[in-house]
Amino acid sequence: MSKALLCCCEDVTASEVEHAIEKGYRDIESVKRFTGFGTGMCQGKQCLTAVARLLESKAKTKPSQLMPFTPRPPLFPTELSLWASASFDPAVAPGGGVPESIGLTENALKPEAPVPSKAKIVIIGGGILGLSLAWNLAQRGETDIVVLEKGYLCAGASGRNGGGVRMQWGTPTLITLAQRSIELMKRFARDMGINVWFRQGGYLFLAKSEAVVSKLERAAQLHNKHGVPTQILTPDAAREVVPELTMTGVKAAAWNPLDGVIFPWPFLWGYATAAQKKGVKVETFTKVIGFEQSQHRIKKVITDRGDIECETVVLAGGAWSPAIAALAGVDLPNEPHRHEICSTEPLKPFLGPLVSVLDSGLYFSQSMRGEIVGGMGDAREPAGMNLGSTQRFLTRYSQALTEQMPQVGRVKILRQWSGPYDVTPDNSPILGRTPGLPNLIQLSGFVGHGFMMAPAVTERMAAWMATNESDELFERFTLSRFEEGRMEREDMIIG
Amino acid sequence: MSHRITPIDHPVTFEIDGESITGQDGDTIAVAFVAAGRTTLSRSIKYHRPRGPFCLSGGCSHCLVRVDGVPNQPSCQVDIKPGMRVERQNAFPDASVDVLQATDLVFSKWFNHHEFLAGVPLIEKVMLQVARKLAGLGLLPEKPAPTREPPVVESVGVAIVGGGAAGLSAARRLTERNVAFTLFERDRSCGGRLLHGCDEGAPAVVVPSGTSIRTGATVVGVFSDDHKPFLAVVQHQRLHFVFYERLLLANGGQPTLLTFPNNDLPGVFASRAVSRMIRKHGVLPGARIAVVGDGDEAKSLAKLIGANGGTAVAVGAEPLRAHGVRSVQALTVSLQGRIEKVDCDAVALCAPVSPAFELARAAGARVGWDSRSHLFTVETDAAGKSADTVWVAGELRGPMSAAAATEQGLVAAESIASAIKGATP
Missing domain, CATH: 3.10.20.440 (2Fe-2S iron-sulphur cluster binding domain, sarcosine oxidase, alpha subunit, N-terminal domain)
Structure with a gap:
């Protein structure tokens, strides 16, 4: 039929971008995430200008507000085998990356109207935790809520992760939370009217050392006790799950077919849109610059678009939380750690589960669009907010991936990016009231798995906030545990 | 046909x-x-x-x-x-x-x-x-990749990306100034649109001899691991990591689509694809080619088509809709206020290329929307400097003739040469 194409790689039409504009998206990054334009084989070379022109003419986006989406290396799709041919020094900590920050003024996208001057609850952070909490509170009738997001929706870690969702954890708390999250994800489309393409292809963990084998065995016992059907497999049995895998150095595997992968972007919009329909205000491109306090309470949240008088503040800023908490004089022990990730050209589906080598931190899965999306934690990564991309990562990842699955050697990497893990001293989240500042509620420190825990955690947090009934989650995982020496250690962390 | x-x-x-x-x-x-x-x-x-x-x-x-x-x-x-x-x-x-x-x-x-x-x-x-x-596009490769040679790691004083009008003129000027450089060109020969565009006033292709010019070398990224910038280049299925002191980007742009129904039908080409087929490969992609879009380029492409035995129609018209099932058979256009449907078996879309700013952005340059050309362009000073050690010349800075790109290459090279002189004690 007679479509006018804008993005030929992903078959995005002019009508589709116009629909995004009608939905209120005015900036390139948001339109990219909503329509998928610019995410295909050419990475925007053919379409970016045409979309920008449409925004200029139809959405009346000003020239200063038209900023290209961040170009991601490589410039042309480049084979994994080539990146794997390089070497790196595992003893040296990685540093640097592109793009280096060059002070692009996202301020241009700041709405001109002030923020609401008053709200019962202010949630700082428009990532998955903040948005799902807002929706859960709204479900309970509490709609006097403002969510503050410094960028566009999906700008932070919630829009940068691989979408993996698993029940295979090392502590009962996380296992049961993940089970509940998966239940909620399965009915997400019914609840929210938006597809999130949740696919239960399973998680296959590979272990290459005896220590990791016993970790997996211990965890599997715990999983079975909680009704998670994790099995320990021999390397041969694991190859039956994914025939393309080599089992070089693999001693055993853990397999749970109920784990899966979800498409991160619509998962966020689903919550945001449904919360907005109930009256929640989501303010994007709005930065928190301070707090007004008196008598051990926060009275106002100060933003670059005005002050909001409020009763309760929830800090759900992910890896940016410590910097925001500092504005209120609160010292959080979380530290941001860069995690790099990349995506290949789209291939016809062949890979069912998400595969992870727990020893090295390698993980990869095939998205609903067919790309192999994966990453690999770097134990030498220093703390600090760095969202740059490195050649070192491409090389480490490509070496590890092609060793495990040689047939992908000539598959090409399309783009790489990174996101921050929000790391706490015991790998467990920080939840509940802040000592000395009880109307500041903490909701951060999820060490890379906040995305999958969000539906279950915020369901409980909303109930706890609305009813004041006690919930051990918000008593055990408090900020005060670090001073009191009550660590809540989790050891099934990838990377 | x-x-x-x-x-x-x-x-x-x-x-x-x-x-x-x-x-x-x-x-x-x-x-x-x-x-x-x-x-x-x-x-x-x-x-x-x-x-x-x-x-x-x-x-x-x-x-x-x-x-x-x-x-x-x-x-x-x-x-x-x-x-x-x-x-x-x-x-x-x-x-x-x-x-x-x-x-x-x-x-x-x-x-x-x-x-x-x-x-x-x-x-x-x-x-x-x-x-x-x-979902997805191709099937998994049949076989694992052959063994790859490890990357060549090298250091250059000046790296030039792109051997078109701007890159070549910069190379000539740097040669005159005795400044060592290495130029990387993705095509098998330098020249860019000088060689296979349709710009009538374009200067001849002059490749400085005895210099380091590498063709068939695709720059796939600017990286900055450990804050030391380098290019990743693929040449003959092998990676090269090229550390540079100064970088001149002259890698031009990519054809963009004009928006109209069925703009993706087979037979609809970017104007530079048509001139490339004619000048480089001796192939005329159609007998009746609608040459639509940007006026000046459309006129010179129409001439080129005519000189090679083809017929150019609807020259400089605005395309409104392409017709055809498996390939383009006609095009509805607006020409001087008149809407008409013209028969054709190919379409050439004439429009300024979209600056390929990705490398520039990774190297630290600023990119902004130019509301005159309606393109994202790389921002520079008059000499083409856009960041500390980065210069940009040619169509990365906006639509321009091959002659203008040549001039920008000369100016940028001069600026690089004096920066090097200034830095040498």
């Missing part, structure tokens, strides 16, 4: 989906395909619309094919070789007759994948399975 202006004298026969096609040695798969009068080279990812080559510069997805068991190769960048096995992708039963094109009819404007059948019990599950079946 396309035809060869110069007959084949060095034939090379290869195979597309089991069928033999003979092209001229030096043709890419895409060019040989067009010259053979064929149209549908691929099927689009979602709606299975027929696609043929568009940009011929490796910057779009129209011509992706499987070559000797490796998926998603841009056929405009792969030279034909005897016995080469090319397969068209993403089609059932085959690319010429693809029943999956039904999706294009069902979703006549677009497909709202966010809300389509969302939350409908049972159907939702079926949809997930269908979507999974239809």
Whole structure:
């Protein structure tokens, strides 16, 4: 039929971008995430200008507000085998990356109207935790809520992760939370009217050392006790799950077919849109610059678009939380750690589960669009907010991936990016009231798995906030545990 | 119908989906395909619309094919070789007759994948399975990659990316100033649009001799691991990491699509793809070619087409709608306020290229929207300097003639030479 194409790689039409504009998206990054334009084989070379022109003419986006989406290396799709041919020094900590920050003024996208001057609850952070909490509170009738997001929706870690969702954890708390999250994800489309393409292809963990084998065995016992059907497999049995895998150095595997992968972007919009329909205000491109306090309470949240008088503040800023908490004089022990990730050209589906080598931190899965999306934690990564991309990562990842699955050697990497893990001293989240500042509620420190825990955690947090009934989650995982020496250690962390 | 202006004298026969096609040695798969009068080279990812080559510069997805068991190769960048096995992708039963094109009819404007059948019990599950079946483009490669040589690590004083008008003039000026440099050009020969554009006032191609100019070298990234900037270059299937002190980016731009219904039909080409086929490969992609869009370029391309035995129609008109089932057969245009439907078997879209600012941005340059040209351009000072050690010349800075790009290359090179002099004690 007679479509006018804008993005030929992903078959995005002019009508589709116009629909995004009608939905209120005015900036390139948001339109990219909503329509998928610019995410295909050419990475925007053919379409970016045409979309920008449409925004200029139809959405009346000003020239200063038209900023290209961040170009991601490589410039042309480049084979994994080539990146794997390089070497790196595992003893040296990685540093640097592109793009280096060059002070692009996202301020241009700041709405001109002030923020609401008053709200019962202010949630700082428009990532998955903040948005799902807002929706859960709204479900309970509490709609006097403002969510503050410094960028566009999906700008932070919630829009940068691989979408993996698993029940295979090392502590009962996380296992049961993940089970509940998966239940909620399965009915997400019914609840929210938006597809999130949740696919239960399973998680296959590979272990290459005896220590990791016993970790997996211990965890599997715990999983079975909680009704998670994790099995320990021999390397041969694991190859039956994914025939393309080599089992070089693999001693055993853990397999749970109920784990899966979800498409991160619509998962966020689903919550945001449904919360907005109930009256929640989501303010994007709005930065928190301070707090007004008196008598051990926060009275106002100060933003670059005005002050909001409020009763309760929830800090759900992910890896940016410590910097925001500092504005209120609160010292959080979380530290941001860069995690790099990349995506290949789209291939016809062949890979069912998400595969992870727990020893090295390698993980990869095939998205609903067919790309192999994966990453690999770097134990030498220093703390600090760095969202740059490195050649070192491409090389480490490509070496590890092609060793495990040689047939992908000539598959090409399309783009790489990174996101921050929000790391706490015991790998467990920080939840509940802040000592000395009880109307500041903490909701951060999820060490890379906040995305999958969000539906279950915020369901409980909303109930706890609305009813004041006690919930051990918000008593055990408090900020005060670090001073009191009550660590809540989790050891099934990838990377 | 396309035809060869110069007959084949060095034939090379290869195979597309089991069928033999003979092209001229030096043709890419895409060019040989067009010259053979064929149209549908691929099927689009979602709606299975027929696609043929568009940009011929490796910057779009129209011509992706499987070559000797490796998926998603841009056929405009792969030279034909005897016995080469090319397969068209993403089609059932085959690319010429693809029943999956039904999706294009069902979703006549677009497909709202966010809300389509969302939350409908049972159907939702079926949809997930269908979507999974239809996803992706090529099949996994047949075999693992051959062993690759480890990267060559090198250091250069000045690295130039792009051997077109701006890059070459900069190379000449740096040679005159005795400044060592290495130039990387993706094509097999330098010249860019001087060699195969249609700009009439373009200067001749002069490649400075005795200098380090590498052709067939694709810069795939600027990296800054440990805050030390370097280029990642792929040449002969091997990586090179090139650390530089100063960088001159002159890598031009990519053809962009003009927006009108059926703008993706086979037979719709970027203007530079048409002039490249004529000047470099001796192939005329159609007998009646609608040359639409930007006035000056349209006029000179029309001349080039006419001089090579083709007919240019609707020159400089605004394209409104392309017609045709498997390839373009007519174009509705607006010409001097009149709307008419013109018969044609190819379309050339004349429009300034979109600056390929990705490397510049990674190297620390600023990129902004230019509301005159309606393009994202790289911001520089008058000498072309855009960041501490980074200069930019030519079409990365906006639409300009080949002569103007040549001048910018000279100015940037002069600025680099004096910066080096200033830094040397």
